[in-house]
Amino acid sequence: MSASGGTRAVVAALLANVGIAVTKFVAFLLTGSSSMLAESIHSVADSGNQGLLLLGGRRARRAATPRHPFGYGRERYVYAFLVSIVLFSLGGLFALYEAYHKWSHPEAITAWHWVPVAVLVVAIAMESGSFRTAIHESNLVRGGQSWVRFIRRAKAPELPVVLLEDFGALVGLVFALFGVGMTLATGDGRWDAAGTAMIGVLLVVIAVVLAVETKSLLLGEGAEAQEVAAIEQAVTAGPEVERIIHMKTLYLGPDELMVAAKVAVSACETAADVARGIDAVEARIRAAVPIARVIYLEPDIYSPAGARGGPASPGQGPVEDAER
Structure with missing residues (x-):
């Protein structure tokens, strides 16, 4: 993978997630929706993750030293592994906790009914642009591999991480839209909690996949x-x-x-x-x-x-x- 291609995908995802996080959090403040809060935290976590990937890429370019004679190339793997930890804890576990809390104390959306739906629709459009960039950059280096094989066998971690994050973000937005929509339609806040729980489970699964694949790179993989x-x-x-x-x-x-x-x-x-x-x-x-x-x-x-x-x-x- 070219470093420039991975960087472009990471920067596109970072810009999209920062904008999405702000709009989602405003929507949460106006409506009190747990799905919107979970999605806000999800976008904040994703923004931090893209920052970690950029930092890892920069630190990996350092010249070799007597203490590290083979250089610092593996720092990109270290920071990609940190991404999986952040996604699991700050994203997945928080969403599951928020889902449990809202299920125990359900609250209907009583004001600004149109705000969460509008925000989620806009967020889906913005996230789709980021996902499209990641797909384009991946296709330049994927060759004839399936998407599953590309994610599992890629030696550069940035594109697989951004692909999985963007995919998870899009699916999570659909889950949030489902939870908010059903809450607005029925007046039952447990639908909102259910959407939040689905987001949490999705993020935990993606985090585990990232952790397993990045661990293999950290341990050291041979040539294809x-x-x-x-x-x-x-x-x-x-x-x-x-x-x-x-x-x-x-x-x-x-x-x-x-x-x-x-x-x-x-x-x-x-x-x-x-x-x-x-x-x-x-x-x-x-x-x-x-x-x-x-x-x-x-x-x-x-x-x-x-x-x-x-x-x-x-x-x-x-x-x-x-x-x-």
């Missing part, structure tokens, strides 16, 4: 199958390397991949020949997979007699740790 295949082909494309003995890959950040491999070279080559060969292989890897910026290749002598078989791990390539 097509990237591994491209790296393997680049390594063995020339005469310098006889075979890959074993290989591991790791995303150091959304735009930086580390490749570490033990490769078999000819036993009769000089050290200078091996060094030139390694340089050529590294150049081919970077040409095939540009984000492979950190490459460690260890030359060794392959010996079939010393082969130790084992199943290949995801993102590792062939595991034939056969050296002497």
